[in-house]
Amino acid sequence: MTERQKLTPLNYALLGLVLRKPATGYAIRKIFETTPIGNYSSSQGSIYPAMASLVRKGLIETIKGERGKGLFHITDAGRRAFESWLCLPVDPKDLSTAMLRFPFLEGRPDLTAAFLTSFETAALSEKQALQEFIESPAGQSLSRQSQVAVIYGIRNLESAANWAEWARGDRLIDSAASYPKS
Numbered sequence: 001m002t003e004r005q006k007l008t009p010l011n012y013a014l015l016g017l018v019l020r021k022p023a024t025g026y027a028i029r030k031i032f033e034t035t036p037i038g039n040y041s042s043s044q045g046s047i048y049p050a051m052a053s054l055v056r057k058g059l060i061e062t063i064k065g066e067r068g069k070g071l072f073h074i075t076d077a078g079r080r081a082f083e084s085w086l087c088l089p090v091d092p093k094d095l096s097t098a099m100l101r102f103p104f105l106e107g108r109p110d111l112t113a114a115f116l117t118s119f120e121t122a123a124l125s126e127k128q129a130l131q132e133f134i135e136s137p138a139g140q141s142l143s144r145q146s147q148v149a150v151i152y153g154i155r156n157l158e159s160a161a162n163w164a165e166w167a168r169g170d171r172l173i174d175s176a177a178s179y180p181k182s
Contacts, residue, residue, distance in 0.1 A: 120164035127157035
């Protein structure tokens, strides 16, 4: 894929949804409106242009369904692009976008374990960087309010790392068990 064809998190989410089940644009938009994936966009103004872009790039195609409506299906190229995205290491500067991949790893314990390890490492790395900053002269020169904001970030990253460690040790990644109570 050329740089011009670089995909956005929304593009990857759309590929993942179409991979799971071919669907109409309307059905896909409804998924975004009714589930937490909607944080990545649920408006017609973003979903439909993103789908059209994926069609132009040859990553999905439209096939007429039973009722004559066009169903989006993933192509082999789309499947390869999506699989490649699932295997990327987690970027410490973008943990929330990385979490978009997690639901698509269901039923794939090896990839899930690798993702969780990478996520934990990234969160701890970013936490360490913030800790070093807050202890540095630049961090010490911040107002108390700003220091508290940085400490909030440190605690969130620690929580993210703890979650990844817990999830990696939980049977959740080894089976289709129901979600455990926290």
